[in-house]
Amino acid sequence: MEKFYTDYNQIKVREIKAMLDDADIPCFLKNEFIQGASGEIPPHETLPEIWLVDEQWRQRAQGLVDTLERELAKASQIEWQCSTCNEVNEGQFMMCWQCQQEKPADA
Numbered sequence: 001m002e003k004f005y006t007d008y009n010q011i012k013v014r015e016i017k018a019m020l021d022d023a024d025i026p027c028f029l030k031n032e033f034i035q036g037a038s039g040e041i042p043p044h045e046t047l048p049e050i051w052l053v054d055e056q057w058r059q060r061a062q063g064l065v066d067t068l069e070r071e072l073a074k075a076s077q078i079e080w081q082c083s084t085c086n087e088v089n090e091g092q093f094m095m096c097w098q099c100q101q102e103k104p105a106d107a
Contacts, residue, residue, distance in 0.1 A: 003030075004061060005050040010035070013048040016065055025061050026053035080104070 004027065007013050013029070020027050030049040052058060076092040080103055087098035094103050 002052050002055050002058065003049055004052045004058065005065065006047045008047060010048050013050060016068065017050050019064055019068065020050065020061055023060070023064060025057045025064075027051060027057070027061070028053070 005013065005016055017027065017029050027050050030051055031046060032048055035046045035048075052061060076090075078091040079088050080091065081088050082096035082099060082101050083104065084101040085096060085099040087096050089096055089098075089103070095101060096103070
């Protein structure tokens with residue numbers, strides 16, 4: 001087994017885990033529920049981790065993660081205009097900062 005991925009953002013880690021599961025890449029999530037112990041043990045030891053069952057899957061898994069990170073970076077750079085109040089929002093915002101309307105799926 002081999003540690004493959006870790007991040008402070010637990011949602012991103014879970015998204016990557018689901019993506020690997022969908023691709024039938026055998027892996028498991030470690031430290032899923034330990035973040036509450038942060039402070040008792042060093043915070044970096046409580047980060048959620050994805051472990052690959054076998055190293056042979058690393059290249060394929062890394063390719064999927066690289067593609068996801070490129071898409072996220074690209075999406076965060078594209079501004080979008082709110083259909084409710086016409087406010088222009090930065091790409092990383094998932095809702096309009098002015099009126100709290102959700103970002104459209106096609107934006």
